[in-house]
Structures are given as structure tokens and as C-alpha cells.
Amino acid sequence: MSQPATMFEKIWRRHVVVDRQDGYTLLYVDRHILHDGSFFAFERLKQVGQKVRRPERSFGTPDHYVPTDTRNVAAISDDRQRLLVTSMARHGAETGVTVFDVGDRRQGIVHVMGPEQGITLPGLTMVCGDSHTSTHGALGALAFGIGSSEVTHVLATQSLWQRKPKSMRITVDGQLGFGITGKDVILAIIAKMGAAGAVGHVIEYAGSAIRALSMEGRLTVCNMSIEGGAKAGMIAPDDTTYEYVRGRQFAPKGAAWDAALNQWRSLPSDDGATFDRELSLAGADIAPMVTWGTSPEDAAPITARIPEPSSAPDIAKREGIERALAYQGLTPGTPIDGIKIDRVFIGSCTNSRIEDLREAAKVVKGRKAAVPSWVVPGSGIIKEQAEAEGLDRIFEDAGIEWRHAGCSMCIGVNGETGKPGERIASTSNRNFVGRQGRGVRTHLVSPAMAAAAAVTGTFTDVRKLLPN
Amino acid sequence: MDKFTTLTGVAAPLNMINVDTDKIIPKNYLKTIKRTGLGTALFAEMRYDEGGRENPDFVLNKGPFRNATILVSGENFGCGSSREHAPWALLDFGIRCVIAPSYADIFFGNCFKNGILPMILPEPRVNELLRFLLELPGAEITVDLPAQTVTGPDGKADAFEIDAFRKHCLINGLDDIGLTLQKEAAIKAYETTAATSRPWV
Numbered sequence: 001m002s003q004p005a006t007m008f009e010k011i012w013r014r015h016v017v018v019d020r021q022d023g024y025t026l027l028y029v030d031r032h033i034l035h036d037g038s039f040f041a042f043e044r045l046k047q048v049g050q051k052v053r054r055p056e057r058s059f060g061t062p063d064h065y066v067p068t069d070t071r072n073v074a075a076i077s078d079d080r081q082r083l084l085v086t087s088m089a090r091h092g093a094e095t096g097v098t099v100f101d102v103g104d105r106r107q108g109i110v111h112v113m114g115p116e117q118g119i120t121l122p123g124l125t126m127v128c129g130d131s132h133t134s135t136h137g138a139l140g141a142l143a144f145g146i147g148s149s150e151v152t153h154v155l156a157t158q159s160l161w162q163r164k165p166k167s168m169r170i171t172v173d174g175q176l177g178f179g180i181t182g183k184d185v186i187l188a189i190i191a192k193m194g195a196a197g198a199v200g201h202v203i204e205y206a207g208s209a210i211r212a213l214s215m216e217g218r219l220t221v222c223n224m225s226i227e228g229g230a231k232a233g234m235i236a237p238d239d240t241t242y243e244y245v246r247g248r249q250f251a252p253k254g255a256a257w258d259a260a261l262n263q264w265r266s267l268p269s270d271d272g273a274t275f276d277r278e279l280s281l282a283g284a285d286i287a288p289m290v291t292w293g294t295s296p297e298d299a300a301p302i303t304a305r306i307p308e309p310s311s312a313p314d315i316a317k318r319e320g321i322e323r324a325l326a327y328q329g330l331t332p333g334t335p336i337d338g339i340k341i342d343r344v345f346i347g348s349c350t351n352s353r354i355e356d357l358r359e360a361a362k363v364v365k366g367r368k369a370a371v372p373s374w375v376v377p378g379s380g381i382i383k384e385q386a387e388a389e390g391l392d393r394i395f396e397d398a399g400i401e402w403r404h405a406g407c408s409m410c411i412g413v414n415g416e417t418g419k420p421g422e423r424i425a426s427t428s429n430r431n432f433v434g435r436q437g438r439g440v441r442t443h444l445v446s447p448a449m450a451a452a453a454a455v456t457g458t459f460t461d462v463r464k465l466l467p468n
Numbered sequence: 469m470d471k472f473t474t475l476t477g478v479a480a481p482l483n484m485i486n487v488d489t490d491k492i493i494p495k496n497y498l499k500t501i502k503r504t505g506l507g508t509a510l511f512a513e514m515r516y517d518e519g520g521r522e523n524p525d526f527v528l529n530k531g532p533f534r535n536a537t538i539l540v541s542g543e544n545f546g547c548g549s550s551r552e553h554a555p556w557a558l559l560d561f562g563i564r565c566v567i568a569p570s571y572a573d574i575f576f577g578n579c580f581k582n583g584i585l586p587m588i589l590p591e592p593r594v595n596e597l598l599r600f601l602l603e604l605p606g607a608e609i610t611v612d613l614p615a616q617t618v619t620g621p622d623g624k625a626d627a628f629e630i631d632a633f634r635k636h637c638l639i640n641g642l643d644d645i646g647l648t649l650q651k652e653a654a655i656k657a658y659e660t661t662a663a664t665s666r667p668w669v
Contacts, residue, residue, distance in 0.1 A: 026651055229572060438494070
């Protein structure tokens with residue numbers, strides 16, 4: 001009988017090509033996801049005279065640079081931006097990599113597209129030149145973000161040299177309260193462990209509150225693992241996962257499905273498996289969360305007040321809070337509930353899936369937006385599904401803009417940003433200085449909380465607006 | 469990739485923690501289709517005002533720091549986005565070495581792919597170096613990668629840790645694609661086995 005192993009350990013072992021004596025492992029990459037920012041990696045591949053080793057293992061879709069007000073790529077006025085967007089399809093045609101281009105209903109944000117197409121599966125190793133690749137771990141895959149040079153390496157060799165990360169288990173037990181979502185769970189976790197709290201570790205999220213999350217909620221939790229510094233985040237596959245994966249385009253079918261399922265059932269961490277670190281939270285204690293500062297760790301319950309810098313444990317932290325509040329234009333001691341906002345963004349690889357849009361629509365229904373607000377679905381398929389359910393009508397009737405799929409205002413490299421000084425309630429993943437535009441003040445919230453902010457014009461405890 | 473052996477140069481103090489890659493190179497510069505020429509965009513939102521004029525208070529706009537080749541900063545340097553534009557911008561400005569107590573994983577790896585040494589020193593020593601550099605603008609730090617030592621403006625030499633493989637690649641300016649291609653037989657063997665054990669992938 002072998003030692004009890006963690007899920008991470010099991011997946012890692014199955015992907016070792018070479019174990020070198022100096023502690024490096026050549027790890028096989030099952031599936032590789034690409035986007036319009038992968039431009040440099042393809043160009044580099046040509047420069048070094050290499051070909052894509054296994055094109056059938058790579059899938060691309062333009063997302064970062066695509067406009068979300070139109071599907072007319074030719075209308076992009078910036079030549080370089082247009083080149084980046086159109087190069088994804090060109091690189092696909094040149095190399096044999098499958099690409100879902102603008103105009104294809106499967107186009108969308110890479111981390112929405114992967115699970116949606118059944119490209120993301122339990123037990124796989126997956127990489128993408130984007131830090132939010134941790135998202136895919138929600139299906140029980142080992143998935144992590146890499147840099148452009150590493151993307152070239154994976155294209156050429158279908159593998160990566162890695163040192164084995166440490167393991168960490170974060171257990172959230174108990175029942176989440178009314179109105180509490182995966183977004184609130186992950187913000188509460190990051191507030192507790194810090195933005196560098198999990199550096200060098202692969203997180204496994206466990207516990208009854210995690211098990212009870214839908215696939216969408218799990219994807220949100222794993223998505224923000226990187227904001228806690230983690231190498232990856234993962235959740236053991238279970239019936240929720242299998243039901244989600246079954247029947248998707250690139251998922252196994254028939255006898256292959258049965259064989260896969262049989263193996264997937266052996267993936268969860270064994271009883272008695274040990275982790276290098278453990279952290280736990282009580283699910284029942286988590287409230288709707290709002291970030292107040294310029295790091296995702298600066299998160300607090302909607303019922304809290306803006307912190308006093310003097311409450312910080314040391315000078316560096318105190319100065320950090322002072323700098324963050326100066327940028328955010330906030331006064332210590334102000335109740336978060338009631339702070340005025342200027343704009344709302346609902347979208348991003350964190351929160352643009354169908355359940356996210358349903359939760360936002362539930363709050364918006366029958367109300368009017370008090371500030372300019374956007375909803376940007378994560379893929380063309382989600383857009384269609386939301387329209388079939390009438391969600392687009394609910395948003396548009398409230399005066400909220402219903403847009404096309406893309407990363408949009410989460411990163412703003414397509415030109416979609418806020419204005420200097422604007423305060424945005426955003427369902428994205430980063431509240432860094434300048435992230436949504438120079439001088440823009442970002443506050444991270446769940447889709448329901450963003451919708452509550454949209455219809456009231458202030459941060460508002462969504463539990464007061466939701467029908468019981 | 470340029471080799472990295474020893475380096476003596478002006479070190480700039482950036483006394484902040486959690487310096488994210490959006491700070492290192494903001495979004496408006498990501499529309500570039502070249503890896504080079506990003507030095508002017510380094511730390512752009514802190515370095516320039518809305519009109520593109522230099523902010524005189526920002527460290528890299530102050531006299532000797534314009535020629536900095538080393539950057540000293542706080543914990544969790546390079547967190548956030550995986551954009552490799554961050555090390556490209558540092559390198560194009562002339563920074564070959566960053567010194568901090570800790571780094572985010574992706575940025576840390578990206579540095580090595582571009583001939584930049586992301587050195588880890590204990591926080592008290594980093595804080596000491598930051599103080600020296602703020603008091604003595606233009607002071608130099610000497611890095612000896614083969615010997616794994618770093619000498620501050622105070623003359624104090626510290627040993628630093630670095631993974632032997634990454635050290636070897638930096639000193640020799642090696643790109644690891646070439647090394648990996650030598651493992652072709654092992655990759656092929658892995659693929660043959662996996663085709664049987666996990667045929668659905």
C-alpha cells in the first residue's frame with residue numbers, strides 16, 4: 001500500500017517526463033491555452049526555428065484585445081491592437097492550433113472557453129500565458145499561468161521544467177450564508193492569508209462549503225488563487241464536476257468517457273494525505289466582501305468600515321494603507337456600506353459565467369441603474385444562453401449595457417477603461433493602482449454586490465435587496 | 469540572451485511592497501508588437517504625470533538613478549499579471565538585477581528567461597540597503613553571481629541563494645528550449661505511454 005497522496009501529488013506524478021537530480025522535473029503539458037497576447041510566443045517560436053510540437057493539444061481564442069462593443073474587428077482603429085487580435089487566427093492557421101476567432105460563438109475569455117468546451121478536464125496539466133490559468137483547477141486539473149518565453153517552450157516541446165511546489169489545503173466548512181458567493185469566499189480567504197500568503201504553493205480548496213459550490217462558484221474561487229500568490233488552486237472533482245463536463249465538445253465520449261471517469265474518481269486526495277500547510281475558515285462567518293485598497297488582500301465585509309492605518313501591525317503596512325487610501329480617495333472609519341460609486345463592471349474570467357449573470361439579474365430585475373454599468377459575458381455561448389433566458393432584457397431595461405465577450409474593463413488593454421478618479425464596483429480580480437485606467441479606483445465585489453451597487457449608486461449589502 | 473556574471477552599478481530604491489506588474493508596465497504599453505523599446509514605459513504611471521511629464525519625486529527620475537542597473541524593493545515583487553513585458557521593460561531601461569525579500573512566482577521565472585537576476589535577500593538586509601540608497605543617492609552595489617555574493621554601499625558582503633540550474637543558465641546565457649529538445653526521446657516515450665493510460669486526453 002502506497003503512502004496517502006494529495007490530488008496535486010497524484011497529478012504531478014502522472015506527468016513526469018524526466019526527474020532530474022537537481023530537483024527539476026520536466027512536466028508534460030496535456031493542454032495549452034492561448035490568447036491574443038500569445039502573439040510574442042508564436043513570433044518567438046518562428047525566430048528560434050521551431051514548430052508547434054502537438055498542435056492538437058493547443059486551443060486559442062482572442063480575448064484581451066478584442067473590443068466588446070462590436071464584433072467588427074476591422075473597425076479597431078489602433079493598427080497594433082488590430083494586428084494582435086487578428087494574429088490569433090493567423091497563428092492558428094499557420095500552426096494547426098484550433099482557434100475560436102471573433103465571430104465564432106465559442107470565442108470568449110480563455111478561462112471561460114476552456115471549461116465550456118470540455119478542453120479543461122479533471123487530472124490534466126494545463127498552462128496558459130495568463131496568471132488566471134489557476135481557474136481551470138476548479139475541475140481538478142493542475143493549471144497554472146506562465147510567461148511568454150515559457151509559452152514558446154510549451155509550443156515547441158509540450159513540456160516545462162518545474163520544481164515541485166509545496167501543497168496547501170484551505171478548508172471552508174459549514175454553510176455559506178444567504179447571498180454569499182464563491183467571490184466572497186475567495187476574497188475572505190485572501191484577506192486572511194495575504195496577497196503573498198500562498199507563494200510557492202498549490203492550494204487545494206476543501207470543506208463542505210466548497211463542495212456545495214456550483215461549478216461556476218468553484219471556477220471563481222480557483223481563478224483568484226493567484227491573487228493570494230499561489231502557483232495553482234484546485235478542487236477535487238465530484239459529481240458536480242462530471243455533470244458539468246459530460247457532453248462538452250472536447251470531453252471524452254462513450255467508452256472513453258467511462259474510462260476517464262473511472263480514473264477521475266481516484267484523483268481526490270487520499271484520507272490521511274498531508275499538506276505542507278493548512279488554513280481553515282468558517283463558511284458561516286463570511287459576509288459579502290468589498291475591497292477597499294489597492295491589493296486584493298485589502299478586502300473587508302460590507303458591514304465593516306474603512307480601516308485606520310494606525311491599526312496596522314508595522315510601519316510598512318501602515319504606509320501601505322495610507323498610500324492605498326490616498327489613491328482610493330477614502331477616509332479611515334467610513335462605513336463601506338453607503339460609499340458612492342461612479343460605475344459598475346460585471347465581467348472578467350472571475351465572474352462572467354451564466355450563474356454570475358443570473359445572480360446579477362436577480363438583483364437588477366425591476367430596478368434601474370443609478371450609474372453607468374456594463375455586463376460583459378465571458379463567451380459568445382454565455383451571451384446566447386443569457387439572451388435565451390431573457391437576462392439581457394433585464395439588464396437593458398435597467399439601463400445597463402449588454403456587450404460582447406472579452407476581457408474588457410478587467411484589464412483595459414483593448415482601450416475599455418474607466419475615467420481618472422472614477423470609483424468602480426467591479427467583479428474582476430485586481431484592484432491594483434491604474435488597473436482599470438489611470439487614476440481609476442477599483443473595488444472588487446461579487447456579481448450580486450456589483451448589481452446592488454449599480455441600482456443604488458453606492459456599496460450596499462445585497463442581502464437587503466434580495467428576495468428571501 | 470545576454471550572459472550575467474558580475475555587475476557593479478547604481479542601485480535604485482523602490483520602497484514599496486507588492487509591486488505588481490501593472491505598476492511595472494501599465495496597460496497602455498501592452499499594445500506593443502515588439503519586445504524592445506519598453507524602457508521608457510517602465511513604471512510609467514508613477515514616473516510620468518497625465519501629460520507625460522516626468523514626476524520629479526519618482527526615484528528613476530532623480531539624477532544618478534536614471535542610470536540604475538539594480539533595483540531594490542519590498543516583498544512580493546512582480547505580483548499580478550504574467551506579462552513578460554515587465555522584465556522586458558526593466559531590461560530595456562537597463563536593470564539587470566532586482567533585490568527583494570520575495571517575488572511572485574511567474575515574474576521570478578520570467579526574469580531568468582531574460583537574463584535578469586531576481587535576487588532574494590532577507591528583509592532586514594533589504595531594508596538596510598533601502599536606507600543606504602535613500603541616504604546616498606547614486607551608491608553602487610556589486611553582484612558576483614559565480615561567487616553568489618552581493619556587496620552593499622556599506623561594504624558589507626552577503627551570500628545569496630540561487631538555484632544551481634538557473635545560475636548556470638544565467639551565467640551562460642542559455643535558453644532552455646535547446647536543453648529540452650535534447651530530451652526528445654523521453655518526451656516521445658512519455659507520449660506513447662500516456663496514449664495508453666489516458667487515451668482520452
